Amino acid sequence: MTKKPYLKKHFFGLLALLLLFALDGRASDTLRVTTHQKVTVVTDPSKGTKHHKAWGVFPKVKEDIRSIKLKVRMGCPDNMRCADWDYKDHITIRRTGGVKGASLDYEVARMLTPYGGAFAKDWQFNWEVDVTDFSLLLRDSVEIDYEHTGWEPNEDRGWSVTLEFEIIKGKPARQPIAIQKIYDGAYRYGDSAKDIETLLKPVSFQANPQASMARLRVVQTGHGMDKPDNCAEFCNKYREIWYDGKMIDKRDIWKKCGDNPLYPQAGTWVYDRANWCPGDLMQPDLYDLAVKPGGQHSVDINMQPYVSSNPSADEFITAYLIQYKAPEAKHDVALVDVMVPSSKDAYRRLNPAGAQPQILIKNLGAEPLREVKVRYGTKGFPRKEYTWKGELAPAAEQHLVLPGLLHGQGEKNEFEVELLKPNGKKDKYTADNKMSSRFTAVPGQDSVLIVYLMTNRQPEQTSYSVKNAAGKVVKERAAGTLKANTLYRDTLYLDKGTYTFSLLDAKGDGLEFWANPRGGRGKARLLNQQGAMLQDFESDFGSSVQYSFTVGGPKAPVADLSSFGLYPTRTNDSTTFDYYANSPQDVLVQIVTDPGNVVVHEQTYKQIREGIFTYDLSHHPKGRFYLKVLIGGEEKFKKRIRLKE
Known part of the structure; x- marks a missing residue:
């Protein structure tokens, strides 16, 4: 009997604790x-x-x-x-x-x-x-x-x-009240008989009595190929956003595609387009508009005046107004994402990285965010702290680059970030102040490395640099200093530290692009002193590619890497396949029809490490083919050939 009060006391204590965790x-x-x-x-x-x-x-x-x-x-x-x-x-x-x-x-x-x-x-x-x-x-x-x-x-x-x-x-930072569609359709652009502004008419709306803000959410992409400007897909035109008779934004409906994280692709993926790129989930344009509770307001979207002699362009626009109550808290900051380090596909051009973590934060409070403390580091390593100071409006986002090295080892690491004390105050809602990101650490390399760069026929577009963690250049080949079709083997002698190799193309079409036959094909690799390949860079990389590594610690073993290249892939007669590997392999090359997958040529190369092989296709009819490379029965490389097209 004496145990019952004890059990009862601890039962209710445990129940309270469970309720607290549940809440x-x-x-x-x-x-x-x-x-x-x-x-x-x-x-x-x-x-x-x-x-x-x-x-x-x-x-x-x-x-x-x-x-x-x-x-x-x-x-x-x-x-x-x-x-x-x-x-x-x-x-x-x-x-x-x-x-x-x-x-x-x-x-x-x-x-x-x-x-x-x-x-x-x-x-x-x-x-x-x-x-x-x-x-x-x-x-x-x-x-x-x-x-x-x-x-x-x-x-x-x-x-x-x-x-x-x-x-x-969880409790929303702002309580939504209403959502209203204001534009939705394919709006013909460039037709003198019916100007687009007759379709994109101003929209009036009445603010809810409880609303403090209306968010305009716009998704717009241009499509069609008229003459003479190839509108709307390949013409750069501006758009204006007007609110209550005042222009609040003006920007080009245009997007650079050479830095698309999804690369390479089979088609003209590097061509800049009207606000979109192939392999792209659209991110909306957001405009937060102050409203007078119960008041009348108007929104208008205007496009740059344009007339085509053969109109076929369309601007595909959806736009919504979402009305919100005032923010629940004065001080509320949230972590939106960890960009570096990250294993997310969207950030693959930035990772793996050896220094300077990058995060995205958002001010969800009613007051402008002027400072916030960031605590961060890899799990199992000491934490760092950094205080950001600036001016971040309510509902706005900010990209932060944090100082310091990124510690880690191997493929399984966890980076943790926490936001503290927005404007020196207690955060009203802390559940979105923490975030973790799994990542692969950068490899360790020897202090002596070789940059292997074979330029293409347009070397004025190409440059590279090697920088340490502080951003200081330790080696570079600046744009305009390289010669065409030339092999450069630059030996690096590096001190202990963290480095990033960056290869850039000023035009955004890499060292190779099938639709630019005048450019030819180049290639880039990072080698060790013995000539073994440590990293092979895809020639069809668009605007830039990078590789980070450390020197002075444990070195990564030399992997059994292979390099594949095929050029030209648009031809009237022949194409050339080049191959390089760190160890000899049996390599099977097949050329097959597309569609149909019928083998029209097959060749096995026994125990080769490198070679350049040319295939004459001139006796085949116009069409498309694939060149496939199989090693150990597994397909390692596939690229399309456009013959006589």
Whole structure:
């Protein structure tokens, strides 16, 4: 009997503790709603569009949602190869509330598919975009449509698509009140008979009595190929945003594609385009507009005046107004993402890195953020602290570069970041102040290394540098100092430390690009003193490529690396394959038809380490082929050949 009060006391103590954990956990609970799981997505060539619809069960209306992130994964279908063309795909809320519920047709995201003709069977890539602005709609049963456009054949090629909504439950930083679609369509651009401004009319709206802000969320991409400017896909035109009769933004509807993290691709992936690139999940343009509660306001989108003699250009625009209450807290800062170090596909051009972590933060409070303390470091290593100072408006984001080296070893490391004391005050909501990121550490190398650079026929575009962790250049070949078709072997003698090798192309088409035959082909590698290849750089790299490493610690073993090259890939007669490896291998080369995969040439090279081999295709009819390389029965390289096209 004497034990009962003791047990009762500890029972209620344990219950209180569990409730505390439950309440804390509720703020950061993560729900994952997968509507499309490896769905095979193909075109309908008879219509130019095909819908792939599925339902998902989202949080109930009364549940608090802190944030929603849409993650899109694409790969090659199990029984097909990846598709070829850069088509415009729409991810749309079709219905809410079940089969008999409301029909909405709200586009939440837009995907531009990559040129996938050369991707291996195991290729996949991940993108993500914040869709918290649609939290009023992503409730209960929702039908999500992945609409794939295009006209290419659908029997042997397509995409495997997975859509996952990552929902963080918790008190929203700003309570959404209403969402309103204001623009949605393909707006003909350049037609003198019907100017685009007659379609993009000003939109008036009344602010909710409880609203303090209306967010304008715009997704815009230009498509079509008119004359003479190749609008809208390949012409650079500006757009204006007007609010209550005043212009609040003016910018070019244009995007550089040479630094696309998804590279290389089979088509013209490096060509800059009208606000999009192949293999690109669109990030929306956001404009936070102060409103007068209950007041009347207007929004207007204007395009640069333009007239075409043969109009066929379209500006595909969706725009929404989401009204929000005032922020819940004066001081509330959130970690949006860790960019460096990271294993995310979106940041692959920045990683692995040996120094200067990079993070993205957001001010969710009502007051401007003027300072915040950042505590960071790799798990198992001492933490560093850095205080950022500046001026970050409410709802705005800031990219921070943090000082110091990135410690780690091997492939399994965890980098941890925490934000503390926004404006020297207690953060109202701490569940989104911490984040971790798994990453691969940079390799250790010897103090003597060789930069192997074979220039192409346009060397004035090429340059490289080797910098230490402080950003000091220890070796470089500046643009304009290199000669065409010349091999440079620069020996580096490096002190203990962390270094980054950066290779740049000023035009954004790398050392090789199939649509630029005048440029020829170059190649770049990093070698050790014995000539073994430590890193081979893809020649079709676009704008830049980098490689970080350390000197003075444990050295990474020399891997059994191979290098493959094929040029030209657009030819009327012959093409040349070059091969280099650290150890001898049996190499099987096949040239096959596309489509059909019929072998038209096959050659086995026994125990070779390097070689240059030319294949005459002039006796074949016009068409497309693939050159495939197999080692040990596994496909290691595949590239398309355009013959007589």
